[in-house]
Amino acid sequence: MRRGELDDLATFATVARLRSFTRAAAEIGLSPSALSHAMKALELRLGVRLLARTTRSVAPTLAGEQLLRSLGPALSEVARGLSRLADWRDTPTGAVRLTTFGWAARTILAPRLPAFLIDHPDISVEVIVDDRLIDLVAGGFDAGIRLAGAIDSDMVTVPVGPDLRTVVVGTPGYFSRRKLPISPADLEDHICVNYRQLGGGGLLPWEFEEGGRDIRMRVAGQLIVNDEVLSSAAVRAGAGLGYMMEHDVAAEIADGRLIQVLGAWCSPYPGCRLYYPDRRVSPAMRALIDAIRWQSS
Numbered sequence: 164m165r166r167g168e169l170d171d172l173a174t175f176a177t178v179a180r181l182r183s184f185t186r187a188a189a190e191i192g193l194s195p196s197a198l199s200h201a202m203k204a205l206e207l208r209l210g211v212r213l214l215a216r217t218t219r220s221v222a223p224t225l226a227g228e229q230l231l232r233s234l235g236p237a238l239s240e241v242a243r244g245l246s247r248l249a250d251w252r253d254t255p256t257g258a259v260r261l262t263t264f265g266w267a268a269r270t271i272l273a274p275r276l277p278a279f280l281i282d283h284p285d286i287s288v289e290v291i292v293d294d295r296l297i298d299l300v301a302g303g304f305d306a307g308i309r310l311a312g313a314i315d316s317d318m319v320t321v322p323v324g325p326d327l328r329t330v331v332v333g334t335p336g337y338f339s340r341r342k343l344p345i346s347p348a349d350l351e352d353h354i355c356v357n358y359r360q361l362g363g364g365g366l367l368p369w370e371f372e373e374g375g376r377d378i379r380m381r382v383a384g385q386l387i388v389n390d391e392v393l394s395s396a397a398v399r400a401g402a403g404l405g406y407m408m409e410h411d412v413a414a415e416i417a418d419g420r421l422i423q424v425l426g427a428w429c430s431p432y433p434g435c436r437l438y439y440p441d442r443r444v445s446p447a448m449r450a451l452i453d454a455i456r457w458q459s460s
């Protein structure tokens with residue numbers, strides 16, 4: 164292998180993964196022009212076109228896709244070999260790249276990550292917040308944080324939060340205009356704020372349990388959003404019922420600003436887990452796991 168060729172192959176893999184010279188250049192630390200020239204030089208040396216370019220996008224060709232499939236495992240093994248060198252250092256160093264969804268970023272990472280960064284100045288962390296489920300390997304992530312029920316069974320998981328419960332709430336003003344629902348079926352007569360899932364495009368079902376039987380409701384209302392801040396604002400203003408994390412509304416239920424209904428049908432479920440595909444993790448990743456692991460009282 165020629166000198167520098169491994170760097171060029173790793174750079175190609177980044178461009179192919181991000182499908183953008185601009186984003187890849189920002190991640191690698193080069194200018195888009197320099198990156199484009201490097202890729203053209205690599206294609207010239209290999210004698211095959213690896214990237215199909217248009218004015219708006221870039222994507223791997225069939226030859227590029229084949230090379231990418233071979234490169235992925237090889238580059239991952241190189242990264243693991245380099246990370247194992249960190250075991251010889253006195254303090255963990257390196258980079259960790261995470262994917263998670265908005266609620267976990269706000270309730271799990273925001274309270275704990277700043278202190279971790281202060282305690283570990285040689286570790287850098289990149290967090291991509293996206294409600295869609297993302298393939299860790301294809302996306303170039305070391306780990307993710309999701310609800311336990313959304314994680315594939317072949318992943319290694321670590322609890323990073325307690326069991327959760329989703330509850331149905333409305334304001335006293337809303338219930339002054341409508342009767343309290345007695346069972347999930349009564350939601351058909353109510354205005355409900357819906358949340359659209361970006362990954363599959365469908366509406367998030369409202370899930371209940373009765374006598375061990377799961378009930379999934381498709382509710383209707385005036386508002387459909389994909390942002391929890393907007394949906395909670397509508398609920399707190401009395402514009403409809405919300406299906407919300409109990410953690411977020413416990414204080415408002417306690418002081419009467421919100422009224423919880425259908426509590427007997429809302430059962431706890433396993434909370435958030437950090438997950439990753441390989442039991443061998445870098446010292447930087449191990450340090451982060453130890454810092455955010457959930458310790459039940």
